[in-house]
Amino acid sequence: xxVIVTRGLTKQYGAKTxxxxxxxxxxxxxxxxxxxxxxxxxxxxxxxxxxxxxPTAGKAWVMGKEVRQTDPGLRRRIGYLxxxxxxxxxxxxxxxxxxLGRFYDVADTSIRDHLLDVLELPPSALRAPVKKYSxxxxxxxxxxxxxxxxxxxxxxxxxxxGLDPLIQRNFYEVLRDWRExxxxxxxxxxxxxxxxxxxxxxxxxxxxxxxxxxxxxDLQGKLxxxxxxVFEQPIAEGTLEIPGVDVVFRNGRRADLKVRGDLNPLLAVxxxxxxxxxxxxxxxxxxxxxxxxxxxxx
Amino acid sequence: MFRANLVATVLRRRRNLIFIYFxxxxxxxxxxxxxxxxxxxxxxxxxxxxxxxxxxxVGDANLPFASLPGYLGLGLSHxxxxxxxxxxxxxxxxxxxxxxxxxxxxxxxxxxxxxxxYVLASHLLVTLAGLFLLALATWLGVVLGVFLGHxxxxxxxxxxxxxxxxxxxxxxxxxxYAISALTSDAARxxxxxxxxxxxxxxxxxxxxxxDRAEFLLPFTIFNYYTxxxxxxxxxxxxxxxxxxxxxxLILVAASFTFLDRRDIN
Numbered sequence: 001x002x003v004i005v006t007r008g009l010t011k012q013y014g015a016k017t018x019x020x021x022x023x024x025x026x027x028x029x030x031x032x033x034x035x036x037x038x039x040x041x042x043x044x045x046x047x048x049x050x051x052x053x054x055p056t057a058g059k060a061w062v063m064g065k066e067v068r069q070t071d072p073g074l075r076r077r078i079g080y081l082x083x084x085x086x087x088x089x090x091x092x093x094x095x096x097x098x099x100l101g102r103f104y105d106v107a108d109t110s111i112r113d114h115l116l117d118v119l120e121l122p123p124s125a126l127r128a129p130v131k132k133y134s135x136x137x138x139x140x141x142x143x144x145x146x147x148x149x150x151x152x153x154x155x156x157x158x159x160x161x162g163l164d165p166l167i168q169r170n171f172y173e174v175l176r177d178w179r180e181x182x183x184x185x186x187x188x189x190x191x192x193x194x195x196x197x198x199x200x201x202x203x204x205x206x207x208x209x210x211x212x213x214x215x216x217x218d219l220q221g222k223l224x225x226x227x228x229x230v231f232e233q234p235i236a237e238g239t240l241e242i243p244g245v246d247v248v249f250r251n252g253r254r255a256d257l258k259v260r261g262d263l264n265p266l267l268a269v270x271x272x273x274x275x276x277x278x279x280x281x282x283x284x285x286x287x288x289x290x291x292x293x294x295x296x297x298x
Numbered sequence: 299m300f301r302a303n304l305v306a307t308v309l310r311r312r313r314n315l316i317f318i319y320f321x322x323x324x325x326x327x328x329x330x331x332x333x334x335x336x337x338x339x340x341x342x343x344x345x346x347x348x349x350x351x352x353x354x355x356v357g358d359a360n361l362p363f364a365s366l367p368g369y370l371g372l373g374l375s376h377x378x379x380x381x382x383x384x385x386x387x388x389x390x391x392x393x394x395x396x397x398x399x400x401x402x403x404x405x406x407x408x409x410x411x412x413x414x415x416y417v418l419a420s421h422l423l424v425t426l427a428g429l430f431l432l433a434l435a436t437w438l439g440v441v442l443g444v445f446l447g448h449x450x451x452x453x454x455x456x457x458x459x460x461x462x463x464x465x466x467x468x469x470x471x472x473x474x475y476a477i478s479a480l481t482s483d484a485a486r487x488x489x490x491x492x493x494x495x496x497x498x499x500x501x502x503x504x505x506x507x508x509d510r511a512e513f514l515l516p517f518t519i520f521n522y523y524t525x526x527x528x529x530x531x532x533x534x535x536x537x538x539x540x541x542x543x544x545x546x547l548i549l550v551a552a553s554f555t556f557l558d559r560r561d562i563n
Contacts, residue, residue, distance in 0.1 A: 050409050053561035076411035086402035090311065102303045103410040145406075 001028045001064075003153055003184040004049065008058035011044050011208075018044040020208045021058070026186060026201070031179050033199035033216075034188040035289055041208040042188040043083055046157055049186075050080060063153060076104060079146035083157030083188070085138055089131035093121070093141055096130055097148065104149035112148040118170050119143060135162035143171065147178075154178065156187040160194055172198045192286040202285070204292050211292050216285065224283035224291055227257040227266065232274035239273070242266055258283075260291070304412070304420035309427075312390060316428045319382050323435035324442065330373030331443025331451075334366055366451050371526025374436060374459055380499070383467045386428060388491040391474030394421035395557055396487035404562050414557045418479070422550065425471055433464040451529070459525040462535050465542035466523040470495060472549025479556035482563060519545065 004026040011019040019041040026032045036042045047053045048060055051067050051074075060067045065074050087096050097112060116126070119140045130138065139162040146154060154175075160168045175185055175198055189195050195202055195216070202219060204212040212219060231253045240247055240255060242265050249256040253276070259266055263280070270278070283291075343364070373379070395418065398404035407417060437460040443449050474491040481487045502520035504511045515521045522538035 047405075047562070050405075052405060052408055053563065072411040072413050072416075074411075075409055078409070080405075080409040082402070082405040082409075084402055085406075087406070088307075088403060099303065099307055100406065100410070103301070103412055 002026060002061075003028045003063055004032075004186060005061040006045075006048075006058065007060075009045070009048060009055050009060055010057040011041075011048060011053065012056040017208050019048070019205075022205075022208075022210050024203060024210060024213060026184065028184050029179060029182045030201055031175055031185040031187065031199045033195035033202040034186065034205065035190075035192065035195060035202060035285075036188070036205035037293060040205045042205060043157055044208075045205070046080075046083075046155055046186075046188065049155060050075070050078070076149075077152045079149065079151035079154045081142050081146040081154075081156040081159055083161075085142040087130045087133075087138060087141060090129065092129055093126035093133065093137075096141060097126070097145055100145045101148050106149045109148075111150055112144060115144045115147055115174065118174055119167055120170070136164060136167070139163055140167070143174075147174070152183055154183065154185045154187075156185065158189055159187055160189070160191060168194070192284070192289055196285040204289060206292055212288075217282075219285070219288055224287055225259045225263060226281045226283060226287075227259055227263075228277075228279040229255050229257065229270065229275060230277040231255075232276050235273060239269065240266075242269055301412075301416075304407075304417065305423055308393075308421055308424045311393070312424055312428060315386065315389075316431055319386055319428075320431050320435045323379065323382060323432055324439040326376070326378060327370075327373055327436045327439025328442045329439075330370060330376075331440050332446070332448045334369050334443075334449050337369070365530070366449055367455070367529035367531075368526050370440060370451060370456065371459065371524075371529050374463060374525035374529075375523075379436065379463070383429070383432060383463065384470060384492065384495050386432060387425065387467050387470045388474050388488055388495070390421065390425040390428065391471065391478045391491060392484050392487040394418060394425075394475060395478040395553075396481045397478075397484045399482040399562060400484040408562055415554055418475070418554055418557055422471075422475065425475075426468075429464060429467055429471065433460045433467075436460045436463060452531075455529050455531060458535055459528045462523055462525055462528055462539060465539040465546075466519060468546035469519045469542045469549070470546075472546035472553070475553035476549045476556060479553040480560070 002025045004024065006022050006024045009019060009022040009024075010017065022041075022045065034042050034045070044053070048055055049062055049067060051071065062074060063077060065071065067074065088099070091099065101112070116122075121137065121140045121144070125133075125137060130141070133141065139160075143156075143159060146156065160171060163171060172194070175187075178185060187195075187199070199216055201214065202212070202216050203210055226248075234252055235255075240250075240257065244260045244262065245266050246258040246260075247255060248258050257266070395404075398407060398417075408414065437453075437457050440449075440451060440456045441453065444451065444453065470491075473494055474487075477490045477494075478487045481490070498518040498520055501511075501514040501518040505513075505515035505518065505521070519542060522542050524533055524535065524538065527533040528535045
């Protein structure tokens with residue numbers, strides 16, 4: 001079952017198109033990473049999914065229901081962590097969690113207690129006013145408020161901003177547990193290593209358009225490879241001029257190559273050369289991301 | 299079912315302000331009541347000698363300011379009262395929508411399983427409860443003056459005059475909420491609502507001061523607030539109050555529509 005579906009979703013702000021013709025389907029029980037540069041349209045999509053803004057064109061469905069601003073029932077099953085998290089500064093941490101949790105009629109505090117433990121937010125911190133919290137503590141509180149009512153869909157905008165590496169690791173465990181329980185996570189992130197670690201599927205958005213939507217492994221395998229070749233003897237100039245192959249580094253018998261797309265044209269050329277050693281590595285998500293943004297920055 | 303969670307939180311934030319304003323208004327009206335017997339004839343004559351246009355500003359040019367009802371009416375139209383009520387209403391309305399968006403807490407609250415109408419209604423409930431208490435304070439100040447033996451006014455008419463104050467600021471509540479529901483910036487919302495209130499006051503002022511600007515008077519809400527005449531029994535305030543409540547209700551309803559249809563950016 002698809003938890004999030006969008007069809008032709010478009011959002012314009014005056015002359016500026018923040019999101020254009022977005023078609024997306026996210027299945028239940030996965031962690032979906034949504035990547036894009038600042039202003040690419042990540043937060044716009046999140047706001048559309050939550051009904052905070054209206055689409056200029058197209059539609060979105062969340063858990064089978066069309067998103068409407070006036071449908072609070074749908075939001076009962078969603079946990080949301082905003083990107084630029086602002087909490088009620090005059091409240092104590094415990095008050096903020098209670099206040100935000102009461103809207104869901106969930107009396108059981110076991111999830112909250114577990115998260116407080118895992119994210120290492122001690123009771124003494126909860127007694128302090130939020131205005132005295134560090135960035136990391138606020139983020140922990142934000143994560144807990146999003147999860148405490150046991151939502152079926154988690155929508156998180158840059159969830160690990162401000163968290164130290166140890167807590168980040170604990171948080172990834174929380175997300176994996178969540179997925180194992182059949183829940184769905186939609187997270188936008190700048191942290192490509194993080195997305196690589198925890199997400200099964202990834203969407204890349206550029207200038208409001210979805211330019212990739214695949215399983216992380218497929219994206220890594222299909223799009224970009226790093227190839228290191230050591231030849232028996234130096235090769236002639238121009239031998240490696242193959243469409244889709246960039247020579248990153250060449251020194252005597254050794255060449256480092258970046259291959260976009262299909263590997264076969266390169267392998268066909270190498271088959272006629274004396275290769276002493278060959279190493280092929282799938283690119284990191286960061287490489288892929290930069291590849292998608294290459295045209296823009298060129 | 300209307301949940302009290304948000305109402306309780308908004309009330310907790312506003313309670314200190316309401317409490318301080320309540321005390322200040324009670325004290326102010328008590329002082330008005332307590333000073334009436336000691337206001338010397340010269341003071342009364344001075345007030346009586348003011349040009350009708352100026353006297354109109356504080357109620358009615360035909361009012362005898364040396365009389366107790368006239369003097370209490372003067373108190374209920376005093377700039378201090380108008381400023382305190384305006385400050386409370388405008389800041390409360392701004393907090394409801396523009397303030398939440400400006401502080402970026404609107405995302406958090408509007409992603410809960412509640413409607414936008416619920417959010418607005420919760421704030422409105424606290425604003426109107428606060429407004430009621432502030433209006434009550436102006437009456438209690440006079441009651442305190444009666445209790446301590448300073449004056450003996452018609453407490454029924456005094457309550458009606460305080461109700462008129464409630465009606466005036468219910469209209470202010472209407473446009474302040476409508477402005478807040480349309481804006482995303484707290485300073486802008488405060489500025490526009492305060493500016494509109496000042497404009498209405500200026501229209502009332504200039505309309506009373508200058509014959510050629512008299513046509514402005516029907517268009518300012520202050521024209522329908524006549525505490526002195528109400529206290530004297532010169533007018534029945536019902537018509538004016540109905541008009542102010544109607545204006546307020548229409549604008550409050552509009553603010554619900556504005557909020558429901560807008561993007562939260």
